[in-house]
Amino acid sequence: MTGERPALARGSGQHVLVVGGPEVAELLSVTLELAGYRTSVAGTGTEALTRAAEHRYDLVVLDTTLPDVPGLGGRRLPPVTHRPPVLFLTADDSLDSLLPELGLGERDYVTKPFRVAEVLARMQVLLRGPGPVRHHEGGPRYGDLVLDGARCQARRGTLSLDLTPAEYRLLRQLLVNAHRVLSKDQISRYVWGDLRGDNAIEQLVSRLRRKVDRDAPALIHTRRGFGYWLGRAEAEA
Template structure:
């Protein structure tokens, strides 16, 4: 299996950097594991590595890691799901997943904060998502919790969202956008703020408008609009704004 990555560590924008946190890289492909560990260490993190589910379990029991970067196709995933190990601390998890496997969960490790990067992944996006997950965990976050506003609810434990009685079929980017809006309810977020949270970089060419439009079509039908535009400023989530 070749490198599931596009691009390189070069970028017109500064890459997100760490400050010595311990990250466990769990990937069955040695080339992918080497690429990730080398890049993360150059970015200021300390790393450990595991090539299978049983080894991940042993490493988490033996040492406290701040975050796990895990390939969703890691061999031995059943060893994690069966819950035979009891780590004292359950770190946030960044899954590297193909679009066809995004529904796969890692309940024993990922009981708290969890995010996805789709394969083939870009290094800049991996570094950006790692930084956000570590920040949320360090702030106390909403690990394993539930975000809600009016009849809209988002469950970080299962990466699912509902509005009223409807389950929302969201892509990873739509999920991240909705989460960012919910955490910052009633606060206007600029296109650049949203883009850097969702993708780890600023994207032009109407990328944000298109993403917001897709999310609105899933969230707002059949109920009062919750996602609004503040023209010239950005987007926000809330109820019955006077200037919607």
């Protein structure tokens, strides 16, 4: 094995709206253009909503720390007919209180300070769309385990699961690949956009397992030496 770094995820001309202050907007717009995306820039949340009402974007990257973003929900704003997936840049390690106006479909988080490689990786996943699993009206599900992509929430039966962004991404990846064993490398690239040590992955899986399987039959399993998979244990064979 060499120490070669993996190539950054690249676009194929998709139109991305970057919403952020001057430094964030310049960094991301230049990087995304070099990576093969077309970009437009909005400096405020209000401007972003106006643009989203006038143009059809494939994806929105939104810095939630902009001063006007928290108050947008209570203001009269132009209707947005097309709901693109949204990648939030946030200072909070929480999946609550995301701005709903820009997108009620696929959503994801990157916490600030962010790494460009992770932003590109998360964008690529959102642009691919949801995986081939059974969906209820809000998102993928397996039995009584349901992921609500519109609200970035999960529940097992009637119990709401309090997930961090990394735990949410891991659960989504396991759900859309139900009954498939995912290697640690696959999980690491999906959750963080790069390779992390085994210990970080094992701790993340352990935390998620404690929340998902706390009061119900286990759905998250280890295939020793290979990785992790989600499903009923009898389905492994």
